[in-house]
Amino acid sequence: MKKILITGGSGFIGTNFINFLSKKKVQILNIDKLSLISTKEKFKKIYFKKNYTFIKYDLKDPYNIYSILKKYNPHFIINFAAESHVDRSITDPIYFIKNNIMTSTNLFYAFSMMNNKNKIKFFHISTDEVYGSIKKGSFKEKNSYNPSSPYSASKGSTDLIAESFNKTYNTNIKILNLTNNYGPYQFPEKFIPTLIFHFLKNKAAPLYGNGKNFREWMHVSDSCEAIWEIMKLNKKFDRMNIGTEKRYSNIEILKIVFNLMKSKNLTKLSNSNYLKKVKDRPGHDLRYALNSKLFKNYTKYKMKINLVSGLNQTINWYIENKNWLKETRKKYHYKRLGLYD
Numbered sequence: 001m002k003k004i005l006i007t008g009g010s011g012f013i014g015t016n017f018i019n020f021l022s023k024k025k026v027q028i029l030n031i032d033k034l035s036l037i038s039t040k041e042k043f044k045k046i047y048f049k050k051n052y053t054f055i056k057y058d059l060k061d062p063y064n065i066y067s068i069l070k071k072y073n074p075h076f077i078i079n080f081a082a083e084s085h086v087d088r089s090i091t092d093p094i095y096f097i098k099n100n101i102m103t104s105t106n107l108f109y110a111f112s113m114m115n116n117k118n119k120i121k122f123f124h125i126s127t128d129e130v131y132g133s134i135k136k137g138s139f140k141e142k143n144s145y146n147p148s149s150p151y152s153a154s155k156g157s158t159d160l161i162a163e164s165f166n167k168t169y170n171t172n173i174k175i176l177n178l179t180n181n182y183g184p185y186q187f188p189e190k191f192i193p194t195l196i197f198h199f200l201k202n203k204a205a206p207l208y209g210n211g212k213n214f215r216e217w218m219h220v221s222d223s224c225e226a227i228w229e230i231m232k233l234n235k236k237f238d239r240m241n242i243g244t245e246k247r248y249s250n251i252e253i254l255k256i257v258f259n260l261m262k263s264k265n266l267t268k269l270s271n272s273n274y275l276k277k278v279k280d281r282p283g284h285d286l287r288y289a290l291n292s293k294l295f296k297n298y299t300k301y302k303m304k305i306n307l308v309s310g311l312n313q314t315i316n317w318y319i320e321n322k323n324w325l326k327e328t329r330k331k332y333h334y335k336r337l338g339l340y341d
């Protein structure tokens with residue numbers, strides 16, 4: 001049975017990925033420090049199963065990580081571990097830079113010490129945000145990074161460190177640049193859950209600036225399938241972009257979520273009072289766009305969930321999963337973050 005080590009497996013994508021893997025014949029070890037936004041173990045479908053192990057651990061010491069790696073001896077490593085909220089990174093840049101850069105570097109260094117590292121497939125999860133904003137067209141994997149926030153700079157830095165380790169220590173860490181994800185288990189302060197909770201409470205949803213920031217939106221279950229397809233590949237590459245190649249402005253997303261919730265009678269708001277423009281995020285990138293041709297050519301994977309049905313499913317999930325929500329909302333303070341003046 002293949003053994004998969006997942007770091008940051010208690011966050012939004014990691015939790016979904018572990019739930020996705022629970023249907024496969026694999027062994028899983030999840031290492032996560034459990035931060036504010038993490039989903040507790042009791043909510044995982046796989047929690048009580050024999051093929052799943054969880055270690056609560058802050059990835060601070062490369063030698064401890066090396067001991068874990070040596071003992072578990074995985075076939076795959078998938079590194080999701082990072083602080084990931086852009087607004088929080090503006091409020092607390094030092095913490096983000098230290099945590100994100102050191103967490104991944106410790107893991108890379110531990111991995112570099114493994115004698116059998118060439119037999120282990122290591123995927124480091126990155127983001128489209130590292131490329132920065134692009135007015136027209138899309139970024140290819142060979143484009144250089146131009147990040148705008150402390151978060152994206154910390155992610156870009158770890159990607160470059162991974163590439164330097166590949167050259168220096170022969171580690172062959174592959175970077176997967178994912179676009180914006182949405183779906184179950186996403187912490188309420190992210191954009192789509194924020195919309196859902198405001199509408200549920202009959203409050204106008206906040207829209208940063210003029211709302212004309214374009215993003216690709218990928219349902220997290222498509223991300224999980226995409227990563228799984230890539231794990232099965234035997235192809236050479238350094239970075240791989242994974243996106244939908246369909247871009248929507250924030251105001252379009254807000255309107256779709258509002259209309260879906262209105263049609264389900266989940267909000268009393270009307271067309272005249274459902275949005276409130278608020279001060280823009282400093283350094284807010286205008287348009288993210290990934291060229292995902294390499295991913296499509298290599299895997300032949302086609303995204304399964306279109307945006308409207310994915311958003312509809314996501315709204316239903318947040319309404320149906322009251323226990324998760326109750327627990328998570330205790331940690332969420334509905335405070336605007338990321339404004340420094």
Ligand SMILES: NC(=O)c1ccc[n+]([C@@H]2O[C@H](COP(=O)([O-])OP(=O)(O)OC[C@H]3O[C@@H](n4cnc5c(N)ncnc54)[C@H](O)[C@@H]3O)[C@@H](O)[C@H]2O)c1
Pocket residue numbers: 007008009010011012013014031032033034035036037038039057058059060079080081082083084085099103125126127128155177178179180181182
């Ligand atoms: N969510 C998105 O839209 C998106 C898009 C592209 C890329 N990514 C990247 O994918 C990864 C996962 O994203 P997410 O949205 O699930 O993030 P998340 O913030 O929901 O989860 C990250 C998890 O990593 C853990 N973690 C952080 N630092 C750690 C440390 N030092 N030791 C152990 N665990 C630690 C946290 O406790 C948390 O459970 C991140 O690296 C993020 O940059 C996310």
